[in-house]
Amino acid sequence: MTNADRAALRASADSVLARLVGDASGTARLREDQWRAIEALVADRRRALVVQRTGWGKSAVYFVATSLLRARGAGPTVIVSPLLALMRNQVAAAARAGISARTINSSNTEEWDTVRAEVAAGEVDILLVSPERLNNPDFRDQVLPRLAATTGLLVVDEAHCISDWGHDFRPDYRRLRTMLADLPAGVPVLATTATANARVTADVAEQLGTGAGADALVLRGSLDRESLSLGVLRLPDAAHRLAWLGDHLKELPGSGIIYTLTVAAAEEITAYLRQCGHTVASYTGRTENAERQQAEDDLLANRLKALVATSALGMGFDKPDLGFVVHLGSPSSPIAYYQQVGRAGRGVEHAEVLLLPGREDEAIWQYFASVGFPPEEQVRRTLDALDQAGRPLSLPALEPLVDLRRARLESMLKVLDVDGAVRRVKGGWTSTGEPWVYDAERYAWVARQRAAEQQAMRDYATTDGCRMEFLRRQLDDEAATACGRCDNCAGARFGAGVSDTALDTAKGELRRAGVEVEPRKMWPTGLASVGVDLKGRIPATELAGTGRALGRLTDIGWGNRLRPILAAQAPDAPVPGDVAEAVVTVLADWARGPGGWAPGAVDAVPRPVGVVTMASDRKPRLIESLGRHIAEVGRMPLLGGVTLAPDADAVRISQTNSAQRVRALHERLVVAPELADALASVDGPILLVDDLSDTGWTLAVAARLLRRAGAEAVFPLVLAVQA
Known part of the structure; x- marks a missing residue:
C-alpha cells in the first residue's frame, strides 16, 4: 500500500x-x-x-x-x-x-x-x-x-x-x-x-x-489516569464504614459504583443506604438479567447515585461521566482493583476513588483462593472415570464419581478440553485418551502469584507513597511516577468522621438478625452410583421446613462476629452470650413473621415443642450449649441430639461434592433409640440446632432421619449460612 x-x-x-x-x-x-x-x-x-x-x-x-x-x-x-x-x-x-x-x-x-x-x-x-x-x-x-x-x-x-x-x-x-x-x-x-x-x-x-x-x-501505553484521585480510609469497623457512606455519599461527585466483595454485603449496604435516603440499587450475580439492565440504564441516566455491585459489574460497563468508585472491602489483586476503579473518570476531569478496607477481606480472599485448579489426584480421578465410562458423562453423572463441586469440575474440564485430554460432546464429556501432564510447577506459581497480589493489596492500603504510582508499578508500567493527586501526594480530601445518627443506623442494620434457610428439595443426581438409594424430589414426609440462621458468613455485620467463632481453628466453647441472645431475637421474629407460630402470624404453623442438636466433631460444645439455651428460653425440652455412627471417623465428609457429601452423611448420622423415644413423647414440630449450614445437605439428611423417626416437622436453626 x-x-x-x-x-x-x-x-x-x-x-x-x-x-x-x-x-x-x-x-x-x-x-x-x-x-x-x-x-x-x-x-x-x-x-x-x-x-x-x-x-x-x-x-x-x-x-x-x-x-x-x-x-x-x-x-x-x-x-x-x-x-x-x-x-x-x-x-x-x-x-x-x-x-x-x-x-x-x-x-x-x-x-x-x-x-x-x-x-x-x-x-x-x-x-x-x-x-x-x-x-x-x-x-x-x-x-x-x-x-x-x-x-x-x-x-x-x-x-x-x-x-x-x-x-x-x-x-x-x-x-x-x-x-x-x-x-x-x-x-x-x-x-x-x-x-x-x-x-x-x-x-x-x-x-x-x-x-x-x-x-x-x-x-x-502508560496506565496513568489523570482524572483519578485515589485514597484510602481506614475505619474502625463495618458500622463506621457503612456510616461513612451514609454521611458522605452525597458529597461524592456525580454518580458512581460502590464495589463489595460478596453478594451479602452488597445487599446489606443497599438496604442501609436506602434507609439513609440515597437512591441506590444492588447489582450482583443473583440479580436477574432484566433488573441488571434496568440498573445499568438508571445509572447511565443518573437516576441512581450509585450501583452497589460485586465483580458482576466488572469489565465492560461504560459510563464516561462516572464520578466515583468506592470499594467497601479490598479486592485481592491490585490488577483487579485497577480494572474496577478504571470505570471512573473516563470522560470527566476529576473522579474520586476510595478504598475502605475491612477485617473480613482476607477471609473472603481465602475462600475464593480455595476454588483454584484441583490437585492432581482429583484430576486423574476425573480422567479415569471418563475412561472407564466408555460413553459421554454429563456433569451431574460425573460429579458423584470425582468429589468436586460442579462449578469447579466444569472449569477443570474446560482446561482439560483445551489441553486435549477431554472433549465436550453432545451428552457430556468424553476422554480423548491423549496423554496429559499435570503442570504442578505452573499451578504452584499461580498460587504464589495470588499470595503476592494479596500482599500487594495490603501494602497499597498502608503505603505512604503515591498510590497511583504503586498501582502502575504493579502493572509493570515503566513510566510510573508520583501522580500528585492521591491522598498521599496531595493530602486527604475526606475525613474519617461519621455522625452519631448514621453510626446508630448502621449498627442497627448490621445487628439485624435473621436469614431464611431454604431446605434442599431434591436429592443430588447420581447417588445410586455411590451406593445410596435416594433420588429425585425429597418426599414431603421427609423434608425439612424453611429454617433460620443468625447471619451469613459473608455478611459485614453478623458475618464478622461469627467467622472467628466458627473458624476451624477456633476453640470449641459455649455459645457467647450476645450471640445466644441474638438467636433468641431471630426466633421471636420468626414466630411473629409469615410461617411463624405466634398468634396472628400469616400462614401460621404449630409451635415447636422440642429442641434437637446436631452431631458435630468440630463444635459439639458450641452446638449443645446453643440448643440448651434455646430450650430454656423457649420452655421446651432438649430432646437429645442426632449422633455419629460408631465408625463415623472412618467416613470422610466431602466439602465440595453434593453426592459424595450425602453418601457420607447417610453413613455417619444416626438417630439413637433414646432420641426416637423422646420424639415419640412430644406432639409437634422440633427445632434442629446446628452451627453452620454450608451446603444444606447435613440439615436435609438429619431432617429425613428425624422425620422417619417420628418428628412431625423439622425446622433448622443455625448460627450461620455460608453465603
Missing part, C-alpha cells in the same frame, strides 16, 4: 471515528497510537495486542477497523466479549457509527437462529460472542468453523482472561486457540486489555500468536 493509499485510509478512519463519537463537524481525529493499531489491522492485515488504560479508546480501534475492512469486502468482525454489560454498550456504540452489531450469548437464546441467518446473509458487521459459546458442542462444531472461514477481523476483548497468570482467568477463552488456528491467512487479529502486567501480556501474546515471531504489533 502506497503512502497516498495510507493517507486516504487514515482520512476514512477519521470519518468513521467522527460518526462513532457523534461529531457532526467531522473534525474528530484518531490519536496516533489508535491509528497505528488500525493501520496494522486494515492495511497490513497483522495481529496486534493493545494493552492500554481504560478510556484509551480500544473499542474505537475495532469499530473503525471493522468499518474500513467491511468497505473493502471483508467478512464480519467477531468479538469475543466476556460480559453482557459490555456487549450491550458495544451494540449501541456500533449503531452510532452505522455498524450493524448482533450478539450470541446466554440471555438471547431465542434470537440465535435469526442472528445466524443475518450473519450468513451478510447483514451483520459485528458479531459479539460470549466465551462460553466457544465450547458449546453445536456452536464449536457447526457455527465456529463457518465463522473462522468468513471472519474479516477477530477481536479478543478483555484478553487478560485468557491467562491463568491474570486476575480473571476464564477457561472458555482458551478455545480461541482453535479458532485462531482455523483462520485463513491474512485475517487480522486484535487482542485488547487494560489490566495486564508484563507476565500476563507475554502469556496472552504467546497464546494468541501475537508474539514477536508472528510479526505482531504490541502497543503498551
Whole structure:
C-alpha cells in the first residue's frame, strides 16, 4: 500500500471515528497510537495486542477497523466479549457509527437462529460472542468453523482472561486457540486489555500468536489516569464504614459504583443506604438479567447515585461521566482493583476513588483462593472415570464419581478440553485418551502469584507513597511516577468522621438478625452410583421446613462476629452470650413473621415443642450449649441430639461434592433409640440446632432421619449460612 493509499485510509478512519463519537463537524481525529493499531489491522492485515488504560479508546480501534475492512469486502468482525454489560454498550456504540452489531450469548437464546441467518446473509458487521459459546458442542462444531472461514477481523476483548497468570482467568477463552488456528491467512487479529502486567501480556501474546515471531504489533501505553484521585480510609469497623457512606455519599461527585466483595454485603449496604435516603440499587450475580439492565440504564441516566455491585459489574460497563468508585472491602489483586476503579473518570476531569478496607477481606480472599485448579489426584480421578465410562458423562453423572463441586469440575474440564485430554460432546464429556501432564510447577506459581497480589493489596492500603504510582508499578508500567493527586501526594480530601445518627443506623442494620434457610428439595443426581438409594424430589414426609440462621458468613455485620467463632481453628466453647441472645431475637421474629407460630402470624404453623442438636466433631460444645439455651428460653425440652455412627471417623465428609457429601452423611448420622423415644413423647414440630449450614445437605439428611423417626416437622436453626 502506497503512502497516498495510507493517507486516504487514515482520512476514512477519521470519518468513521467522527460518526462513532457523534461529531457532526467531522473534525474528530484518531490519536496516533489508535491509528497505528488500525493501520496494522486494515492495511497490513497483522495481529496486534493493545494493552492500554481504560478510556484509551480500544473499542474505537475495532469499530473503525471493522468499518474500513467491511468497505473493502471483508467478512464480519467477531468479538469475543466476556460480559453482557459490555456487549450491550458495544451494540449501541456500533449503531452510532452505522455498524450493524448482533450478539450470541446466554440471555438471547431465542434470537440465535435469526442472528445466524443475518450473519450468513451478510447483514451483520459485528458479531459479539460470549466465551462460553466457544465450547458449546453445536456452536464449536457447526457455527465456529463457518465463522473462522468468513471472519474479516477477530477481536479478543478483555484478553487478560485468557491467562491463568491474570486476575480473571476464564477457561472458555482458551478455545480461541482453535479458532485462531482455523483462520485463513491474512485475517487480522486484535487482542485488547487494560489490566495486564508484563507476565500476563507475554502469556496472552504467546497464546494468541501475537508474539514477536508472528510479526505482531504490541502497543503498551502508560496506565496513568489523570482524572483519578485515589485514597484510602481506614475505619474502625463495618458500622463506621457503612456510616461513612451514609454521611458522605452525597458529597461524592456525580454518580458512581460502590464495589463489595460478596453478594451479602452488597445487599446489606443497599438496604442501609436506602434507609439513609440515597437512591441506590444492588447489582450482583443473583440479580436477574432484566433488573441488571434496568440498573445499568438508571445509572447511565443518573437516576441512581450509585450501583452497589460485586465483580458482576466488572469489565465492560461504560459510563464516561462516572464520578466515583468506592470499594467497601479490598479486592485481592491490585490488577483487579485497577480494572474496577478504571470505570471512573473516563470522560470527566476529576473522579474520586476510595478504598475502605475491612477485617473480613482476607477471609473472603481465602475462600475464593480455595476454588483454584484441583490437585492432581482429583484430576486423574476425573480422567479415569471418563475412561472407564466408555460413553459421554454429563456433569451431574460425573460429579458423584470425582468429589468436586460442579462449578469447579466444569472449569477443570474446560482446561482439560483445551489441553486435549477431554472433549465436550453432545451428552457430556468424553476422554480423548491423549496423554496429559499435570503442570504442578505452573499451578504452584499461580498460587504464589495470588499470595503476592494479596500482599500487594495490603501494602497499597498502608503505603505512604503515591498510590497511583504503586498501582502502575504493579502493572509493570515503566513510566510510573508520583501522580500528585492521591491522598498521599496531595493530602486527604475526606475525613474519617461519621455522625452519631448514621453510626446508630448502621449498627442497627448490621445487628439485624435473621436469614431464611431454604431446605434442599431434591436429592443430588447420581447417588445410586455411590451406593445410596435416594433420588429425585425429597418426599414431603421427609423434608425439612424453611429454617433460620443468625447471619451469613459473608455478611459485614453478623458475618464478622461469627467467622472467628466458627473458624476451624477456633476453640470449641459455649455459645457467647450476645450471640445466644441474638438467636433468641431471630426466633421471636420468626414466630411473629409469615410461617411463624405466634398468634396472628400469616400462614401460621404449630409451635415447636422440642429442641434437637446436631452431631458435630468440630463444635459439639458450641452446638449443645446453643440448643440448651434455646430450650430454656423457649420452655421446651432438649430432646437429645442426632449422633455419629460408631465408625463415623472412618467416613470422610466431602466439602465440595453434593453426592459424595450425602453418601457420607447417610453413613455417619444416626438417630439413637433414646432420641426416637423422646420424639415419640412430644406432639409437634422440633427445632434442629446446628452451627453452620454450608451446603444444606447435613440439615436435609438429619431432617429425613428425624422425620422417619417420628418428628412431625423439622425446622433448622443455625448460627450461620455460608453465603
